[in-house]
Amino acid sequence: MPYFKLKSFLQRKPLVLLAIVFMIASGFLTFFFVHENDKTIMVLRGEVQRLETSIRDNWNEATQSARSSDAAVLVSLLANDTDADQRALKQYYLQRLPQQMQQMPSLVSLVQAAEAERTKQLDTINDTYLEKIDLESDIATLEQRNALYAAIAFFLQMIGLVLVVITRDLPEGH
Numbered sequence: 103m104p105y106f107k108l109k110s111f112l113q114r115k116p117l118v119l120l121a122i123v124f125m126i127a128s129g130f131l132t133f134f135f136v137h138e139n140d141k142t143i144m145v146l147r148g149e150v151q152r153l154e155t156s157i158r159d160n161w162n163e164a165t166q167s168a169r170s171s172d173a174a175v176l177v178s179l180l181a182n183d184t185d186a187d188q189r190a191l192k193q194y195y196l197q198r199l200p201q202q203m204q205q206m207p208s209l210v211s212l213v214q215a216a217e218a219e220r221t222k223q224l225d226t227i228n229d230t231y232l233e234k235i236d237l238e239s240d241i242a243t244l245e246q247r248n249a250l251y252a253a254i255a256f257f258l259q260m261i262g263l264v265l266v267v268i269t270r271d272l273p274e275g276h
Contacts, residue, residue, distance in 0.1 A: 114269040121269070135251045139244045146241050153234040157227055164223035171216035175209065185254040195254035 174192065 117265045117269045121262040122264035124258045124265070128174050128186050128258040128262070131251055131255045131258070136255070139248050139251075143241055143244050143248075146237050146244075150234055150237050150241070153237070154232050157234070160223060160227045164220060164227065167223065168220055171212070171219070175213060175216070206255065218246075
């Protein structure tokens with residue numbers, strides 16, 4: 103009788119070992135790829151949030167700068183240098199402009215500088231937005247890979263389980 107049990111064990115052993123290999127491979131796949139990708143995704147999402155904040159801040163700054171420069175232009179057009187209130191109002195709006203725009207010798211140069219500043223700010227926003235889109239694309243790619251790795255790991259686990267069930271159901275003599 104012990105001979106039959108040994109023979110049965112030796113026939114079952116390769117299937118059990120193969121099942122163990124599939125389970126270990128599933129664990130490694132899950133740990134080394136899915137978990138590492140999840141860590142990378144978390145870092146990228148943090149970067150996306152930072153870029154969204156930067157876009158929002160730059161947009162608010164561009165909007166405020168545009169309002170200030172428009173108001174300064176309007177006040178410059180309407181201002182009478184002899185009226186102290188109008189000079190103070192003009193000075194107030196000019197102080198809200200970037201330093202290089204405050205020293206403009208003429209209204210035309212102020213308008214040109216304001217337009218150049220707007221263009222620069224919008225270019226910064228556009229560049230930041232494109233960087234954000236690239237990061238979101240990287241996140242989507244990593245999430246797709248994670249789904250594939252998880253499906254493969256699940257498949258390996260199922261094969262391992264089937265092999266264990268098969269070895270359990272093998273008759274003792276075969």
